[in-house]
Amino acid sequence: MIGAMVALTVIKLLAASGLPVFVIILVALAAAAAVCMAVGYTIERIAYRPLRRAPKLAPLITAIGVSIILQNLAMLIWGRNYHAFPPILPTSQHEIFGATITSLQVAIVLIAALMMTGLIILIHRTRLGRAMRATSENPPIAQLMGVNINQIISFTFIIGSALAAVAGLMVSANYSIAHYYMGFMLGLKAFTAAVLGGIGNIAGAVLGGILLGLIESLGAGYIGDLTGGFLGSHYQDIFAFFVLICVLIFRPSGLVGEKVSERA
């Protein structure tokens, strides 16, 4: 949400400047990522680090609190209105097997795939990624290996925030809209996708996201027929949370996530 809002603001400021569209997008992206990284780092410092030794429920409550604070701050800064995303991107429609897809959506899928690949490489193939996984599994032992866990956790928040900034920009570009409350449902859905795939497994999260998106879109399309016109497509959220409940009941470790089952 913050990423989308910052990017939107930058795009609006630069829209009249006559700069090439891609330069504007890149600047907006850089600004959004920078702001989100700073926010992510700050949140970790003031809201999570003091709770490092607290029971597991405490950071969860804090997370909810922080999200409420962020939403209200954003509301104060950008107002309660929906902001239309300026249609500066050239876009064209294509038909693939009877489905319509825009060039913007193709770009979004490609960028998402690129970011996921980058993240997987970072986590599985680099010294930093190993330190991250070691820290997530057992912080004290990671420390004994010379890992400065506070530093690693800060980096993790910064990287996550940067990715969120890009995601926020892509979402608002796709739906041509940005709003201070847009992140709420996205966060819940992202969580659902991660649980569906299996927490702690990036490939699983990708799979969960794609599946969830398909279930939701198809569900929204057919929900009218399924319920004899009783429920309309605005009830599409039912599907996401129905999936979440089913996964938690029948396969709490997720589709590909047998690894952390003992921790659930």
Add this chain to the structure above:
Amino acid sequence: MNAVLLEARAIAKHFGGVKALTDVSLTIRQGEIYGLIGPNGAGKTTFFNVLTGLYHPDGGDLLFAGEKLEASAPHKVAKRGIARTFQNIRLFGNMTAMENVMVGRHARTHAGVLGAVMHDRRTTAEEAAIRRRAEELLHYVNIADRADDLARHLSYGDQRRLEIARALATDPKLLALDEPAAGMNGTETAGLRELIEGIRRDGITVLLIEHDVKLVMGLCDRVAVLDYGQKICEDVPAVVQKDPKVIEAYLGGSVA
């Protein structure tokens, strides 16, 4: 006589009213295998935890290689050259054996965020060096064939060996082993003994907590005995074995 590597001066640690360590002083010399024994609950593991910065001591100082050890900063302790294993094995179970050892190289390598993102030549070279060293260490402890298995899938004895390899990956001056032979059979213990002797030959000082008295007495140059958080004896094994206080601690007070 070799130079002093680690000097503990009057270390104290309390947990509420329980005095886990009282006034424990001991000196470990460069290149020796130093045994720390004592009945259950004598404070051996607490001493390890203080040594590696996991616990903050309530009193006393630790001098390592002539400099004071900063308490309660475990990642700094690792950089100074102290590595340890655990009584109850604590590996990163969801990482492969190889990755566990590679994490151990963390303290001796530098690539940061920038390197991870840019993948420049120095980072790639360092990564290759980390992998090479990890392979060497897996060979060294004889579990190279299990390199790509998840640590939690390894057999008990192999997990102990992996933990030692991971500790060695930090290039320690002092390797602290907390009951490495616990739960091992005779053959495994013999293999372990060879491994520890090899480590010492490579110039690494070894601090050993162990219940297997035969192993300790056969392996260690000097032995300290803890009882109820106090050091009751420190000498060569032959003398320690005959010390009446040690016999009393292990077999209970004489009937009088």
